[in-house]
Amino acid sequence: MEKLAIHGGEPLRKGPLPPNYPGAMLMGEAEAIASADVIKARSPFRYYGPDMQHAVRRLEERMCSDFGVPYSLGVTSGTAALIVALRAVGVGYGDKVIVPANTFVATPGSVICCNAVPVFADIDDTMNIDPNDLERVMDDEVKAIIAVPIIGTPCDMDPIMEFARKHNIAVIEDVAQSCGVKYKGKYQGTIGDIGAFSFQINKILTAGEGGAVMTRERSYFERALRYHDQGNIREKDLYGIDSPDDLYAFAGQNYRMSELSGAVVLEQWNKLEGIIAHMKRCWNAARSALLAELPGIRFRPSPDEDGELGSNLGIVLSSADEAKQFSDALEAENISNYILYGGNPVYNFPQIIHQRTADRDGFPFNYPFKRPVRYTAGMCPKAEDLIPRVVFIPISPVLADIDVEQIVAGIVKVYRGLQIGLG
Numbered sequence: 001m002e003k004l005a006i007h008g009g010e011p012l013r014k015g016p017l018p019p020n021y022p023g024a025m026l027m028g029e030a031e032a033i034a035s036a037d038v039i040k041a042r043s044p045f046r047y048y049g050p051d052m053q054h055a056v057r058r059l060e061e062r063m064c065s066d067f068g069v070p071y072s073l074g075v076t077s078g079t080a081a082l083i084v085a086l087r088a089v090g091v092g093y094g095d096k097v098i099v100p101a102n103t104f105v106a107t108p109g110s111v112i113c114c115n116a117v118p119v120f121a122d123i124d125d126t127m128n129i130d131p132n133d134l135e136r137v138m139d140d141e142v143k144a145i146i147a148v149p150i151i152g153t154p155c156d157m158d159p160i161m162e163f164a165r166k167h168n169i170a171v172i173e174d175v176a177q178s179c180g181v182k183y184k185g186k187y188q189g190t191i192g193d194i195g196a197f198s199f200q201i202n203k204i205l206t207a208g209e210g211g212a213v214m215t216r217e218r219s220y221f222e223r224a225l226r227y228h229d230q231g232n233i234r235e236k237d238l239y240g241i242d243s244p245d246d247l248y249a250f251a252g253q254n255y256r257m258s259e260l261s262g263a264v265v266l267e268q269w270n271k272l273e274g275i276i277a278h279m280k281r282c283w284n285a286a287r288s289a290l291l292a293e294l295p296g297i298r299f300r301p302s303p304d305e306d307g308e309l310g311s312n313l314g315i316v317l318s319s320a321d322e323a324k325q326f327s328d329a330l331e332a333e334n335i336s337n338y339i340l341y342g343g344n345p346v347y348n349f350p351q352i353i354h355q356r357t358a359d360r361d362g363f364p365f366n367y368p369f370k371r372p373v374r375y376t377a378g379m380c381p382k383a384e385d386l387i388p389r390v391v392f393i394p395i396s397p398v399l400a401d402i403d404v405e406q407i408v409a410g411i412v413k414v415y416r417g418l419q420i421g422l423g
């Protein structure tokens, strides 16, 4: 058996894999020209300027036509998108929102920034929200659910939508990590009531920062427009909106997307299909090769494999210790990998578990909820058990065939070298 690099052997790869910034790694001339056009026109603001390019508007139109929804709105970040989405569906002080135990802190953080409080549903084997755990955290103070397709795997949306419709609550899809992921042939972000996208640098498409919301519901779109722009709606004629500001304006934010971001994301959008096709091809190739070599290997399951993005290969180990050893040994072979969020459910982030906010007197957790909201260890046992046991290998859209072969060879080498699955 080959000596593992972690034990002093020769690393399988000489150097690291390409960095995993999917959209950013494919940035090039098109993005450079599009952003230069905005600068040359001296018009970086979406609503007025000397020679408007309407880049943000063109991005929104493109998102709508490709994803088949009537309304889309560019904003400044994925967090802004979540906040705008929550405000659009009417979430505020005194409300609870169901959030999965496995997500980035922005998901529950945005709920708190809307003066509501998150309650955590456990995950299932897919590592996404478990539709069977929603009832446990449901009460009449819950106003919405945020479904988060974590790193490329769709959520099981049918039972989530059924639950939400039964209880008359809104569904927000936080597709920050998974732009282009599909469930039963439909893009996530278009299945629930409103979808939130991120264009931060780690994401499938990027302008460094940026985000968007998308919805079929006109009243949500109107509220989103208002909240993202100080409570007003400009360009009412464009949307055929006639709600007068003196009756409908409410205090809002400035989450307006810059024309520079709009221009860059629009060029990135042209690459979305190609990015997904490449990742998915590598993901499929790696999985078949691994199954042939290691019949006992366990991959993160999916509620819809056709809809997967293929952006990360998730390998399920039998314990957190085994996962840590596997991860360290793979890293030594120069196969970069990671365990999501340090192996933690999101409620273990200090700002969440301690319910620490920027406000005084414990606001918004001080609302006299019928059942006070407390977060405790053991709250979501499946998340606590599973997250630290899954090692992810990023599948970048710039991987060459040789990179995929080496990822497979590295996993096989480490699997055998550590005698994983042999008892």
Ligand SMILES: Cc1ncc(COP(=O)(O)O)c(C=O)c1O
Pocket: 077, 078, 079, 080, 082, 103, 104, 106, 107, 148, 174, 176, 177, 198, 199, 200, 209, 210, 211
């Ligand atoms: C699941 C999830 N939601 C929301 C966000 C927030 O996006 P942004 O960093 O653009 O604010 C992120 C990104 O990091 C994320 O991973």
